[in-house]
Amino acid sequence: MAQIKEQRILDYVLQNAIKGNPQNIVDAIDKYCSEMEWAMNVGNEKGLILDKIVSETNPATVLELGTYCGYSGVRIAQLLKPGACFLTIEKNPVHAAIAKQMFEFAGVKEKIQILEGSSEEIIPKLKSKYKVNTFDFIFIDHWSDRYVPDTKLLEECGLLKKGSVLLADNVVYPGAPDFLQYVRNCVRYECTNYPSHLEYSDKEDALEKAVFKG
Ligand SMILES: Nc1ncnc2c1ncn2CCCCCNC(=O)c1cc(-c2ccc(F)cc2)cc(O)c1O
Numbered sequence: 579m580a581q582i583k584e585q586r587i588l589d590y591v592l593q594n595a596i597k598g599n600p601q602n603i604v605d606a607i608d609k610y611c612s613e614m615e616w617a618m619n620v621g622n623e624k625g626l627i628l629d630k631i632v633s634e635t636n637p638a639t640v641l642e643l644g645t646y647c648g649y650s651g652v653r654i655a656q657l658l659k660p661g662a663c664f665l666t667i668e669k670n671p672v673h674a675a676i677a678k679q680m681f682e683f684a685g686v687k688e689k690i691q692i693l694e695g696s697s698e699e700i701i702p703k704l705k706s707k708y709k710v711n712t713f714d715f716i717f718i719d720h721w722s723d724r725y726v727p728d729t730k731l732l733e734e735c736g737l738l739k740k741g742s743v744l745l746a747d748n749v750v751y752p753g754a755p756d757f758l759q760y761v762r763n764c765v766r767y768e769c770t771n772y773p774s775h776l777e778y779s780d781k782e783d784a785l786e787k788a789v790f791k792g
């Protein structure tokens with residue numbers, strides 16, 4: 579059967595990484611995607627910045643927008659304290675199925691709940707259906723044209739509290755200029771830019787951290 583790239587990435591991990599070892603699985607994905615096939619995982623250079631900000635935040639509640647193959651989900655999950663709640667939203671059912679298997683192999687499936695669907699349809703249901711109050715940390719890594727509307731949706735749904743940390747991928751490449759404009763000009767956010775490079779590439783990219791001030 580014609581395989582898709584994401585299935586080849588998962589197969590490579592299942593055959594070459596150590597089951598139950600999140601860091602080894604992250605390293606295996608990076609090895610495959612830098613040597614064999616490029617894929618839109620956040621990657622190790624931006625991943626190390628992600629790790630640092632997650633560790634500093636030490637969140638009890640995490641939301642990720644854009645699961646893909648589960649690379650950033652595995653990176654974040656291995657840093658979370660016991661009992662932390664981690665929800666990740668993925669619109670593409672095939673990618674969600676790949677990520678589910680990735681989380682199982684990594685031994686983090688008890689820490690992460692994959693919500694299949696679009697962010698715009700799931701975010702308004704998070705309080706009622708998923709018993710969430712607010713999020714301490716939000717990793718934004720889905721369509722860049724959803725960054726602003728979903729940030730506003732999170733505000734409107736009362737899912738942010740004073741100190742909530744939003745971290746957005748790809749603010750330079752592919753780019754999210756309206757998001758940068760929004761958070762940098764809104765008094766309710768304190769922003770920090772982290773210049774880096776596009777995963778498995780020398781193109782410039784960056785992460786933007788926006789801390790909600792309440
Ligand atoms: N409304 C929703 N809710 C949830 N998931 C949703 C959604 N809507 C869609 N999706 C499903 C996620 C779509 C993937 C998002 N990520 C990306 O599109 C992405 C692309 C590149 C990239 C870079 C250079 C290139 F030449 C080409 C591509 C790099 C990255 O790091 C990326 O994260």
Ligand SMILES: [Mg+2]
Pocket residue numbers: 618619620719747748
């Ligand atoms: Mg990305």
